[in-house]
Amino acid sequence: MKKKFIFFIFYFLFLVPLNSNDNKTELLEIYKNLRCLVCQGQSIADSNSDFAATVKLVVQDQIKEGKTKDEVYTFLISKYGEWIVYQPTFSKGNLLLWIMPYFIFIVGGLIIFLIIRKSKSIKAN
Amino acid sequence: MKINILKIIIFSFVIFSLSVFWLGLKIDNNYDTKSLIGSKISNFQLTEINNNNQHISNEYLKKNKYTLINFFASWCAPCRAEHRYLLSLSSKNKKIKIIGINFKDKKINANNFLKELGNPYDFVGQDTDGKISISFGIYGIPESILVNNELTVIKKIIGPIDQTQFDDVLKIIQ
Numbered sequence: 671m672k673k674k675f676i677f678f679i680f681y682f683l684f685l686v687p688l689n690s691n692d693n694k695t696e697l698l699e700i701y702k703n704l705r706c707l708v709c710q711g712q713s714i715a716d717s718n719s720d721f722a723a724t725v726k727l728v729v730q731d732q733i734k735e736g737k738t739k740d741e742v743y744t745f746l747i748s749k750y751g752e753w754i755v756y757q758p759t760f761s762k763g764n765l766l767l768w769i770m771p772y773f774i775f776i777v778g779g780l781i782i783f784l785i786i787r788k789s790k791s792i793k794a795n
Numbered sequence: 796m797k798i799n800i801l802k803i804i805i806f807s808f809v810i811f812s813l814s815v816f817w818l819g820l821k822i823d824n825n826y827d828t829k830s831l832i833g834s835k836i837s838n839f840q841l842t843e844i845n846n847n848n849q850h851i852s853n854e855y856l857k858k859n860k861y862t863l864i865n866f867f868a869s870w871c872a873p874c875r876a877e878h879r880y881l882l883s884l885s886s887k888n889k890k891i892k893i894i895g896i897n898f899k900d901k902k903i904n905a906n907n908f909l910k911e912l913g914n915p916y917d918f919v920g921q922d923t924d925g926k927i928s929i930s931f932g933i934y935g936i937p938e939s940i941l942v943n944n945e946l947t948v949i950k951k952i953i954g955p956i957d958q959t960q961f962d963d964v965l966k967i968i969q
Contacts, residue, residue, distance in 0.1 A: 707826060707934045720899070721934050724925035731926070748837075749932035751830050777808060784801045 693733070700729050700739055703756050704746065713756065827953050828932045836946045837930055841920030844897055844905060851894070851918055857944050859892040861968045865916075865939045866928060868900040869908035874937045877955035881915035884961065890968045892917045898936050899925050941967065 701715035706722045714722045714729075725746070732742050746754050758764050836853065843849035856862045865881060867874040885893050895916035897905045902921070909919070922928055931940060941950040941964060949967060952960050 720925070724929055727924060728926055728929045746929075748834075749831070749929065750828060750934065753826055777804065781801065781804060781808075784804075788801070 696739065697726075697729060697733060700733075700742060701726060703743070704729075705754050705756055707750065707754065827951075828934065829951050829953075831932050831940075831948050832951055834948055836940075836942055836948065839927065839930055841894070841896065841918070841922075841927065844902060844919045844921045851920070853946060855894075855918070856942055856946055860944055861891045861941060861949070862943075863891055863893045863939055863941050863964065864896060864931065865893060866896045866898045866922075866931070866933050866936045867908075868898045868936055869904040870900065871898075871936050873955040874908075875912065877937055877957070878912045878915070880956040880958075880961040882913050884964065885915040885917075888965070888968060891964075895919045896922050896927060896931075898922050898928055898933075 698715060702713050704714040704725060706712045706714050706717040706719055706725075708719050708721045709717045712722075714725050728746075729742055732745065737745075743755055743759070747759070752758050752764070758767060760768055836856065838853055840850050840852045843851075863881075863884065867878075881893060881895075884891060893916050895918070897919060899922070905919070909916075920927070928936075935953070937955050939952040939956060940948055941952075942948055950964065952964075956964075
């Protein structure tokens with residue numbers, strides 16, 4: 671009995687707040703990745719607009735229903751388009767957007783390599 | 796030869812960057828949800844503003860050839876401006892049903908608004924917390940969505956209905 675009592679005290683003092691914090695962190699992460707469509711450069715997390723408040727309610731509901739982060743994004747993208755998320759999903763349409771940084775990195779590296787090699791060969795000569 | 800390769804790479808890269816920049820300038824950056832045109836309306840349930848036991852769902856839309864779903868509120872000034880077009884649409888044409896969704900409003904204010912300006916709606920639903928508006932892809936009011944009996948979005952009107960939009964809707968439903 672005493673053990674059970676101690677377990678319940680431990681559960682309510684430490685584990686319940688821990689779970690709710692996890693939930694809050696996940697919600698905040700989602701809000702930060704959602705663009706406020708009626709604000710200037712603000713995310714849903716930063717905005718106090720009516721639209722942001724409503725989207726927050728919908729996200730909370732969907733997370734409570736057990737939907738994953740990606741399912742929430744898919745729902746909102748189906749309603750507002752890709753523009754609503756800051757981090758676009760990987761698709762044929764934005765393939766260039768995803769590949770570009772790696773492409774620039776490789777081409778940039780190649781250019782630097784060629785320049786260094788050229789200057790070295792000039793020095794050697 | 797090596798220098799030529801380097802020059803070609805740098806030149807191609809500059810051309811590519813300028814092309815992307817030029818294309819970027821040509822893209823219209825004004826956001827709207829017109830991309831929803833052609834998509835299907837997702838499942839919904841609306842409760843009548845004055846009767847919590849009266850509901851409609853997607854099935855209601857299937858019964859009418861065309862339905863205009865209009866989001867309005869008594870506190871929204873542009874909603875007043877577009878109201879005469881809604882009244883005109885409801886009285887002139889029997890091919891279209893109009894559903895009004897009262898957005899984040901007080902029941903009494905919404906009823907006074909309709910009493911004062913007239914009621915063009917075949918059904919007035921309530922969206923007290925705005926959640927229903929999100930499932931319709933609404934981001935400000937007034938907004939209207941024209942759907943057919945196959946639940947396909949035919950037209951989206953973002954902002955108040957004006958004469959041009961009104962004529963467009965008439966042309967579509969004729």
